[in-house]
Amino acid sequence: MGDYIVKATAYSDNVLAFSALARDTVQTAKEIHNLTPTACAALGRSLIAVAMMRVMMKGEKDKVTLVIKGDGPIGSIVAVSNFPGIVKGYVANPFVDLPLSEKGKLDVGRAVGKKGYVTVIKDIGLKEPYIGTVEIQTGEIGDDIAYYFYTSEQIPSAVGLGVLVGTDGNILTAGGFILQLLPDVKEEVVVKIEKSIARISSVTELLKQGKTPEDILTYIFEEEEVKFLEKIPLRYECDCSQERFESAILALGKEEIRKLIQEEGGIETVCHFCGKKYFITKKRLEELLEEAEGLR
Secondary structure, eight states: OOOEEEEEEETTTTEEEEEEEOHHHHHHHHHHHTOOHHHHHHHHHHHHHHHHHHHHOOOTTOEEEEEEEESSTTOEEEEEEEETTEEEEEESOTTOOOOOOTTSSOOHHHHHOSSEEEEEEEEOSSSSOEEEEEEOSSSSSHHHHHHHHHHHSOOOEEEEEEEEEOTTSOEEEEEEEEEEEOTTOOHHHHHHHHHHHHTOSOHHHHHHTTOOHHHHHHHHHTTSOOEEEEEEEOEEOOOOOHHHHHHHHHHTOHHHHHHHHHHTSSEEEEOTTTOOEEEEOHHHHHHHHHHHTTOO
């Protein structure tokens, strides 16, 4: 069974729900970035969250970026989803290695830090993207995303994210859920959902038991009928290209391109998201300069 996200509703469409299975997606990120278990859990949770956030958006060309920048040793975390079910991301320090927390779990909170910001950038094709920023609450990522939804978008939400790493550093399981309460939801429904979520020791525990995203939502909503609306395949994939790199150089403007030709000759860059290297020769830079000057 490959990775995927399900979208559903419950309680007469007053609760919107998303759940994801993401083992292969997080494993790919681990291999690309050579992540330690702690870094893997932090980036993995962020990728799962951003994947579900993208599925919430309606436009075909919508994009969402999640940036978590705390005062912990991992530095910043960036996770992006430009298309439904396709994610990419990186961490500033992929080699962060910390002892397990008091609960015997990977200490993502300490890696991220307790001070800093969570920023969500949503590009829905308008002149300016929507940018929402909130302070980090726990650094555990799930709590911080829930706080973002409540504070920035005024949507009470419950977020569960989990990545289970084996002793060999490979991903045993990964996934999560986001529940969002719509404006007409009744108080007794809120109480029921809170009780259900309190029963869950961790998302990874449910996934370890072999529960699918559908099973997780059915478990949370108990006897309530869950309407499954959509199932979207999920994978890690970078959309970088030579053309994009050259477009970024063009965007620097004529003066900067001239400087690059004089100081660097050719230039090489490495994609943050997939590690692929791109090279632009001096001759190609001169062609780009002509293009910038409107001569081509």
